[in-house]
Amino acid sequence: MGILCLGNLLHFAPNLRDFMITNGVVQKLISIIQAKSTCTLMLSHVTWVLRKLCISSPTSRPDNVDEIAQALNVLLYNPEDKILEDALMAVRNLAHENETIPMLLDLGVVPRIIYLLEHPNVLVQNAALQALINIASGSEEQIQELLNNNLLPHLSALMSNSDPDIRCHVLRILQNVADGNTFQRQAIMNAGLLHKILECLKGDAIPLKSAAALTISTLAINKDKNLLYYLMRQGVIPELCNLLLSQETDIIYNVLDMLSTMLDVDPSFLAEVSGIIEWSGALNNIRMLQSNEHEEIAVVARKIISSYFPDKPDIATKF
Known part of the structure; x- marks a missing residue:
């Protein structure tokens, strides 16, 4: 009940977050995660609270963020869907701060998060995509780490998903990757993703069309004539005008x-x-x-x- 009360306090009074961190709540939660006797229900509650504590604050962040990340790395292998979802959302919240992205990469969370893109539960898939959106907002080296772990084939498969939210998240990741360097933009092309991006641009859903337009404009940032000519031939201009x-x-x-x-x-x-x-x-x-x-x-x-x-x-x- 105490754990649930903490979560509810954070939900309805997020201004108490810094107070809780200062008074050692994070360390207590980590000790519960590490205890072998912790039951699944308790672990689920703790992960939920940890997710809320990881939300970035303009005033402070947990001093022991490395310990939090290590605990989350363990939780990412839990078989329970709700624990996975909350752990992934906690990673997303941590990765909102660019300085924590290298630490997450060093812990080796990326291969597991990419693997969870294939999870049968759409909520877990969605959370994994949101974590990757923030990780992909980092440096070119950090983007390359994602590509080295075969991110693009997984994204290509998800572009055929019937859920428009899933495809919107995929497009946001691709936009971040395209914002890297020339080779990373070319990797998107080589993965055969351009025609799938164009399909979203030509669809009826405005959020998808908008996300696709932003991705295409980022891909074309080098003003490559061959790419622009190809886009013209694919009927992009009227879609952009709309x-x-x-x-x-x-x-x-x-x-x-x-x-x-x-x-x-x-x-x-x-x-x-x-x-x-x-x-x-x-x-x-x-x-x-x-x-x-x-x-x-x-x-x-x-x-x-x-x-x-x-x-x-x-x-x-x-x-």
């Missing part, structure tokens, strides 16, 4: 930036790209975005209009 009506600032900015890149990268692309943008009815939307309250959006929109459509009249939108 997302200009999004309410999310980062989506709009990335779409505009991608369109600007396609217009700018090669003179031989210009007539085709500008023609598709006009045909899709996006020109009016780009004109309106010139006065967007977010300056970075307005700047890109003004550049597109002044450089490529200076004399074009407004036309009726096809959206």
Whole structure:
């Protein structure tokens, strides 16, 4: 009952987290995990509380975070689904702070987390993906550690999952990997994931379309002409134009930036790209975005209009 009370206090009064850490709660929880006599139900409650204690705080984090990580590494091999889910979410919370990612990698949690992507329980899969999203937000070396453990084949399989949340999480991981270096972006291509990303972009679910657009724009960050030409041939431009009506600032900015890149990268692309943008009815939307309250959006929109459509009249939108 005492463990459950701690969890409920953290749930309803998260401001008590630092007080609990200061008074040695973490060490007591770890000792319960390490005790061989601890029953499964107690272990489940302890893991749940540990998950909440690992949520990042602007004021402090547990001093014994390495001990927490070691305890979580043990819990990741527990057969109980709920314990696995909470342990994975605790890892996710720890990995929210970039300085803890190297420690998690050194403990060897990555192979186990990737293995759990194949778990039959969707909640465990979901938690494993969320942990990997944060780990993949680290340095190029840390991203490479994920790739070295065969992350991409597992993600490729999950891109066929019927659960849109699973696919959204996969796309977020891929976006983080694509934000690494040229070789890591190429690894995504070599794994055959691009056409699956494009399928999400062409689907009906807005969250999936948005996540796919962000991933594609990150993949194209080097402005590789062959990739951009391939994307054009796959009908990406109208799909991107549809997302200009999004309410999310980062989506709009990335779409505009991608369109600007396609217009700018090669003179031989210009007539085709500008023609598709006009045909899709996006020109009016780009004109309106010139006065967007977010300056970075307005700047890109003004550049597109002044450089490529200076004399074009407004036309009726096809959206």
